[in-house]
Amino acid sequence: MRSFFLRCLLIFSLCYSTAFSQDGNKPAWWKEAIVYQVYPRSFKDSDGDGIGDLKGLISKLDYIKSLGVDVIWLNPIYQSPNDDNGYDVSDYRSIMKEFGTMADFDALLKGMHERGLKLVMDMVLNHSSDEHYWFQQSRSSRNNPYRNYYHWWNAERGTPPYRYSIFDVNHDAWKYDSLSNAYYLHYFSRKQPDLNWENPALRTEVFDIMRFWADKGIDGFRLDAFQFAAKDTTFPPFPQGYEKELSKYYAMGPGLHDYLKEMNEAVFSKYPLMSVAEGAGNSFEDAHNLVDANRKELNMAYAFEGVDIAKSGGYSLLHFKEVFSKWDSAFAENGWLSIFLANHDQARMVSRFATDDPAYRDKASMMLATFVLSMRGTPYYYYGDELGMTNPYFTSIGQYKDMQVLNEYHHLTNANGDIGKFLKEMHFSSRDNGRTPFQWNDSLHAGFTTGMPWLEVNKNYKTINAAAEEKDPNSVLNYFRKMVRLRKSDKTLVYGKYTLLDKTNPHVYAYTREQDGRKLLVLLNFSSKKAAFISGVDLSKAKCLISNYATASKGRTLQPYEAAVWQIQ
Incomplete structure (x- = not known):
């Protein structure tokens, strides 16, 4: 949670209680799963109040199933005064009234399980609401x-x-x-007081809450901001400027490993749960200390360094390749990575990592989907990215709903700060960029609601929407489905060894995936111009498994934002 902290953190961590292994290539269902993140407030409104809800989500389960994904990660739906859109919980055992009732939740879970979908719920454990x-x-x-x-x-x-x-x-x-x-x-809002994990009574209460939901039959938890739960409660002075590297001083405090072991023993080991913890340290050593199988804490590491490369716009593909390659290398034998380029704390994927220029947006979105779904690790895909949804690019403070933006705006106003510079930054990187309502069709408010949406719908919904893309076999949506099917049909894309090629190419990301004598080549042009790729790979007898162009380039030049996966042996 929280984009500022996410800039500071190197990794997420994903852990599972029932399948611990130090063998990075040992098969497990959660390694082969594809996770689809739903921001419920923005997904589908069923009652016209402008806020997405559980009944709305239920009505769209067939759509989610059609994507081919396996797991839905649902952002918080607990009772909350909504200071931070549900990340300030006032009752962990109740459903937010805007989202519906517990009966609605039970119907949602039943509907998901009937379709073979699993549910991971967001559990906010570093802090509660001050109204709790x-x-x-x-x-x-x-x-x-x-x-x-x-x-x-x-x-x-x-x-x-x-x-x-x-x-x-x-x-x-x-x-x-x-x-x-x-x-x-309160590390976050003053309405989000931090919980004291040193208190065993608090831990007992939290574990009981987790068992309440596990007994309902959910399939996992995401532990929000848990890397900050353990603190040095003597509160020693920090050096000047420490806020610029908060993870070094705030994350992985004393006792965190003990808390995770206790949580594992009290909850994870008792149920077939997938557990996802946001934050896993500041180094590879930290990550492996958390995910080693014999420690019974966490199982999967989620490298966060890559997603922050394009935080403020503009980035080097060479740096991008370096980051993803080093994280893959660190977990090539032990542990497991997750791959993602977007979530509720980020601006839209295609706007940050490629282009939302209408001339190239479709190809660019397909290219990024190819990357996420062809890397070694468990893919996470954020709602709307399968359509190629883009930033709305708000221009005035009145358009924003994100408490982080509004509070910082007031802070800068009081401090006579540079408001113009701040709004320019938020125009590109605000969390609200990634929270606009899902674009279902070209009707009023994109079919999201019959009322007034809580956050403005992106003005491009007339052309970017699910209904239009369903009808177009060459759409971003249908390409995403094809890429999902390819990954699921070829385990080389899940477990195969990753090898970076053409390392110094500033425009093309090329790598191979190899397992049991089968070798695949992935070619991705991250630029809006034609780009030459590596020599030395013979494609004359290669088989193209997927491409975002009608005919994949077999020569030495890729088309703008071209993506292709080749079987080369």
Whole structure:
């Protein structure tokens, strides 16, 4: 969660309780699965209030099934005052009223399982809402049994050591509360007080909540911002400028491994669950310490370094290749990677990593799909990217709904900061770029709602929408489906050895995937111009398995944003 922290972090981590292995090539269902992330607020509205809901999602399960994906990762749907769109939970056992009821949830889960789809729920465990019963009790008195569920600094000790808050208007992570004359800690919004994981009573409560959902039959958890859950509660002073490398000081605190082992023993080992933890350290060593099979903590590492390359626009393909290649190398024998280029904390994939110019957008979207679905690791695909949805490019602060943008805008206003520069940055990189409603058809509001959508629909919905792409055999949507089928039919794309070719080519990303004598060549032109690729690979007898052009280039030049997968032996 949270784009600022995500810039600082090198990796996500994905862990599974039932299939631990140090053998990176040992088959497992979750290695072969394709995950589709749904931001429920923006997916499909069933009642006309402008907000996506569970009934809306249920109505579109056949569409999701048609994509060929296996797992739906659903962003938080728990009861919440929505300070941060559900990442501030006020009741972990209730459904947000805007999304529906528990009966709706039960119907959703049943409908998914009937279609062979698995459900991973987002579990927010670094912090709760300040409207949660625990916090209301915690702040009521220093002697309350819930007091130590959170981090408090009594005012008579003086001002607490400075900590940086990502979402607070003043960037101060300590908020004074007059009710008990003390400060509470919040790494994110002041309405998101951090939970105290040192307290065994808190851990017991959390594990019980997780079992509540596991007993309902869900298939996994994503542990939001969990890398920050463990803290040095002596709160030693940090050096000046530490906020520029927060992961070094905030992530992987003391006790984190113990908490994960305890969680594994109390929850993961008792159910056939897939568990996904956001954040796994600052180095390969950190990652392997978390994912080694015999530690019974996490199982799969998610390299985050690659997705941040294009955070502010413009990037070097050479750097891109270097990052993805080094992460593959680090996990070639042990552990497992996940591959993604977008999520709810990022702007749209094609706008950042290629182009949303109408002349090339379709080919560019297909090229990126080829990359994500041909790399070694478990692919994650964000809703709408299968259509080639783009950034809406908002121009005024009134168009944004993201609390992070709004609070930073107020911060800069109060500090006489450069508002123009900030809005220019958000125009490209704001999280709201990736949260606009799904574009179902060319009717009003793209068929997302009959009411007024909570966030503006991208104006290009008349041409970019699911209904139009369903009818076009050459659409981005249908290419995505073909690429999914190819990956599922050829395990070389899942487990095969990855080898980078033509390393210094600034425009073409070329690599092979090889297993049991079968060798595939992936060619990707990341530029809007024709680009030469490696010599020394004979394609005269090669078989083209998929291409985003009617005829794949067999010569030494790729068309703009061309993508192709060749069987070369």
